[in-house]
Amino acid sequence: MTDAPPATTPLVALKDIHKTFGAVSALRGVSIDVMPGETFALLGDNAAGKSTLMKVLTGVYQPDRGSIELDGKATAFPTPSASRDQGVEMVYQDFALADNLDVRTNIFLGREPQKNILGPLLRIIDRKKMESETKRVLERLDIPINPRLKVKRLSGGQRQAVAIGRALAFDARLIIMDEPTANLSVAKVDKLIEVTQRLKDLGIAVIIITHRLDEAFAVADRFAVMRQGQVVGRFRVGEVSEAQVAHLISHGTLDDYVDHGSGIPEDRRKIGSTSSMETVDAFSARGTTNGSDS
């Protein structure tokens, strides 16, 4: 019965979450917590379980074991609508749009504004309001789209914008974005980074999943690295280098990390200062043993 929780209580805390799909253990005891207003990055290799963890948090999946706490109180999200009611919005990796519906309907799907006709028993959808709100939200992202276009007519980037717009349209306390920039061009990525920073100013917590370490380092206050269904590292920005995180993502430990210097040694090693030397060597070695390559 505690009222307004102290600032040290996490907004949400996932504790020891396990989740198995048939033969696959996607999550094997994962705990993370996010403070109110904090921007949190979730990193990790492909198939590490990032999306699954977030779907547990929004109620798409039910965990096999483990608990969810909101404002320090144990809670459960049996359905996505339960989590949305608590102010948790998510931008799904696949966007979760209905291609056959127009932009405004997608933005308000599941939360259509209604107005009464003939008293409160007979209520119809307020399409006008949906349209004006949609315009407002998309302008915030600087990606204006005609609210009446069917989503299937949009390009990949525009679709992603609609998905993000939907998460911003309601008064969320926590916005989760699953690889929101994968299909966006550079300028739009920048824009999204800005929006994320604005959300922080507004006190809205954000969890962002990304493979681009530069993005993560640009926006996050803290981040966690997942690997094979477990958290293998938790850091504040500044505690580690991008190179170290990249090593952690690929190897699951920093024990064998060797610093090659922060400089960019050669042309081919230019990408996001990522993997360590070992893999490269292993590959070249095999390359030679293999003989012909075509």
Next chain:
Amino acid sequence: MTDAPPATTPLVALKDIHKTFGAVSALRGVSIDVMPGETFALLGDNAAGKSTLMKVLTGVYQPDRGSIELDGKATAFPTPSASRDQGVEMVYQDFALADNLDVRTNIFLGREPQKNILGPLLRIIDRKKMESETKRVLERLDIPINPRLKVKRLSGGQRQAVAIGRALAFDARLIIMDEPTANLSVAKVDKLIEVTQRLKDLGIAVIIITHRLDEAFAVADRFAVMRQGQVVGRFRVGEVSEAQVAHLISHGTLDDYVDHGSGIPEDRRKIGSTSSMETVDAFSARGTTNGSDS
């Protein structure tokens, strides 16, 4: 009737390609050419027409106007199998995998190795050969996957690996990769960059579509920037900076480009040294006029 073309003849040249989908003009007179063994990056905003152009090249779409030249000779690809027969392989943005089939079958789809039984009239698929070849190809990418797993059981990154593996499995002269790294984790991106460089050493031409400028600059010999169905710039690596290219992608011209210096001015501008200042200013301006933002 010229035999072996001189080295100055492009491997492929697309000339003045037009393509319209219903009301949408996706391509409005695009010409590009790729030299043998060259690595060519195709850049551009979302919905610029990059994927469409490449699908024209592989015969998925037929151009409304314009021509394709291979080794300097006019040719046409009425179907994807025609282009594959000429040594053009493509890694599609959506991977083009059949989820219900296993890895080896996907790799060899459309080109199954066969062996005779009871003479050459009765031929069956040689599954053994498919399996061993599949293993060989995936090991080259350092992403070994059991060749008998159904593709639908693979994670996003593994699926992308299979798609790439398929393009590498045959003796291609040109490999096109449409955003091959969008879903790959950092270490795997590095690996792919290496593979691309190895292809260059083997004299195989590569066209790579990407939104990540650092990748493009790392691998490409030349690149073109597309915008709204047209080519707005063609450069060799070294002729322009990443910032200039980013500006070109978003604005379609370099005329109004203002160099803000190559340093990274502030935290929030750290991402791939991308958009110019104007958009940011415009946004902040609107942000204030808008009043409340939640």
Next chain:
Amino acid sequence: TSSGEAAKTYNIGVVVLDLQDPDLAHMTDAMKKTADEKGVKLNITDSKKDVGSELNQVEDLLTRQVDAVIMQPLDGDASQNAAKRVIAANIPLFILSTEFAEGSDVGYKSYIGVDDTVAGQMQAEYLNKLMPNGGNLVFAAGVYGASWTDRRKNGFDKTINENFKIVAEFQAKGSRDDAKRNMEDTLQRFPSGQIDAVVANNDEMAIGAASAIADAGRTAEFKAVVGVDGTEPALQDIEGGTMSATVRQDSAGQGVKAVEVVTDFLNGGNVDNRYTLPFTLITKDNLSEFLK
């Protein structure tokens, strides 16, 4: 009223219960021929074994303002509403082959046809005479709920003597295909000596059953395989010895009669309330009269 108006061609609406039924298709052809001879025009519609579409067909005929309607009701009960529609429109109604249920108040001009119940009775009488000591029967029913099936079955059940026992009954929907399949199973169920005769609600089913029996090489065991209709293939089977009898319902004859009665009526003649055409039992003995 007919004097001097010979030029007028009467339009007669006909509702047949199922034109996909070979026997009824045959009847319709005969009706058309008679109509041509009599100089009247027939508008033949098909209720497709569905009471709903029967009503629709009647309504469409009324819209066309035909001079008379010949209706072959799908069912003695369920078709009454359609018939009443005709009466209400003041168009003379003639009923073909299927009688309305007892106590019904449909005011038709005449009934032309044969009572299906009689067909069942005649099948039973034939068996009663052929096998006075009775025996075990297999019954091939048509479509449960369809009036021809119910009436033939009722007539049979009431008349067959109690020495007979129906040991198996299956629904074969009037089709040779279903009857053959079900009969094959039934033959498996009852080895030699356990069944003596097959009774079917129509000839197609009798042919199917007979064919199953012949395939199994058990024709000799069966004292009787009896159908209804008297179709050409059935007569051939009787000749070949796989079937023993059929009750000929003179479908063509009844159709011809109906057209004649209606034409007479329209030309001002007097018509009776009831024209019953006889059923004829066809066995090997009198087969030659009917075989073409």
Next chain:
Amino acid sequence: MTITMDTLKTKLGPADLKEGLTATRVKRFIGDYGIIILFVVILVFLAAAAPNFLTLNNIVNVVRQSSIIGLIALGMTFIMITAGIDLSVGSVVGLAGMTFALLAPDSGGAFWLPLIAGLGVGLLVGFLSAAMVVWGAILPFLATLATMAIARTAALVITDGQVVSGLSGPAEWLGSGFLGPVPVPVIIFLVAAIICEFVLSRTKFGSHVYAVGGNEESAKKVGISTSRVLFMVYLIGGVTAALGGLVLTARLDGAAPVAGTGYELQVIAAVVIGGTSLFGGVGTIRGTVIGVLLLGVVMNGMNLMGVSSYFQQGVQGVILVLAVLLNRWKSD
């Protein structure tokens, strides 16, 4: 606020608001209004070719005939928009009509009891289908193939295959009565159609029906209870089919256990002709009403012109193909 939608148009990629080519526009026009055009062409043709076609009497007649298939098609539209299908509707017509007919004479003055029982049977079968689709995750085609068999078996068993006849007066009124010049079945159909149109196009539930059909996974993720939506549409489908069965029984003053056999294909054809997609996500009640009337008019016209019934099925098939081809060109 400084940038309006208009000035933005130029900033958008080619995908957005570019005007179509003339050919595209013509196609779109045909796609959007093709069925109506086809309908009008058929009407004009029949008015000329079939003498009694364009009489008030016949028009009332056609609409009344179409009202039963029409009622069933309303529910089917909901189901098909969720990318489902309901093969059991024909059997529901038989079973609900049978229930109604069995109770109608006995219930004395209680006119409502048999009505409610009949509709209840429809709900029950709808519930069974929905349970298999939602809880059993069985494809609608297969789940309703099973309920189709089960409901038909039930109708046969309860009356031992017999026809039930003779309803009470008020029950008959449902089928043969008039309100003013309009037959009661037509009124029931039109009222049901207006309610369905309203629900589908204006309410939250209607919007969710489209969402489930467009992308069930996404609908789930944004918090729509897709199972509730699916249950609802199969219940609606069961009720409208049962209502069709009641009207049929009332019209015929009796019920046969095999009544409604094969209706499912007619209904699906009508709904598809009306522009609803088998893939789900697309469709309207307006369209369905036109599809139903179009088929009804064609059948009526063929009868009036004395076309052999052998051809009627074939003509329906050809119209189906035509309509599907026309609908292809719809905008969006």
Next chain:
Amino acid sequence: MTITMDTLKTKLGPADLKEGLTATRVKRFIGDYGIIILFVVILVFLAAAAPNFLTLNNIVNVVRQSSIIGLIALGMTFIMITAGIDLSVGSVVGLAGMTFALLAPDSGGAFWLPLIAGLGVGLLVGFLSAAMVVWGAILPFLATLATMAIARTAALVITDGQVVSGLSGPAEWLGSGFLGPVPVPVIIFLVAAIICEFVLSRTKFGSHVYAVGGNEESAKKVGISTSRVLFMVYLIGGVTAALGGLVLTARLDGAAPVAGTGYELQVIAAVVIGGTSLFGGVGTIRGTVIGVLLLGVVMNGMNLMGVSSYFQQGVQGVILVLAVLLNRWKSD
């Protein structure tokens, strides 16, 4: 070469080769062998409950009865693996059988002519369906709903609704003959099944059938001529349905224009019970054969036990649901 698949297993993410839980394994086992288990259970039950069930005679009988539905189901399996469906098969049975019966008595010694004409009719209808599906881009459900209507109309019109009876000797042999102890229809079915199994599981074409069903777009992109594959499967479907019609006609020594009505649903049920998915991409001929025999045995068993015909449709529906639920648990 220094890294083998085994040492790599540990490097892979959780999705890869982890061993399943026991519960999962049990489910998979049931999923993979469930239909066979169900089949065996039914066999054992019937052997105990129906005295004459387990005789050689009856077994030959069941297989012969199943061979017609079985033949049609072979082609349907190909079509359904491409995510299609063919509702026209029942009408093709009628039309092809009719063609065969019309030509069989006249053609004197030329036994092959009517056979080839009958199969040709099947090819023609298959071609029409394929043309609508491939060139018209009409959904298979709708395209074959149309060809179903058209083929039935054709069968009715050519004989004016009459039954054609009396085939020549060799034609009859097709239906009632024996090769050694085995009935000719059974031999035709088994040979056709073996050929289909071989084509589907071992040849390039078979592999492409699965690819088209799995992802038509992708199949196109890798250079498979999806239109050729689709044309082929509908042609195969037409031929096997026609073959079924010929055998049926030969077995009955005559053809009715309405023969085969409703076969499509029985065939689809059998194919689905055999594990083929309506979504396409999944299915085997082996499975279909088991599905066909399972349904055949159940019908035969009910007859042997003297179960009323009323219940037979309902029992089929229940088995369909059971089978679909069992197939759910299949591995991958």
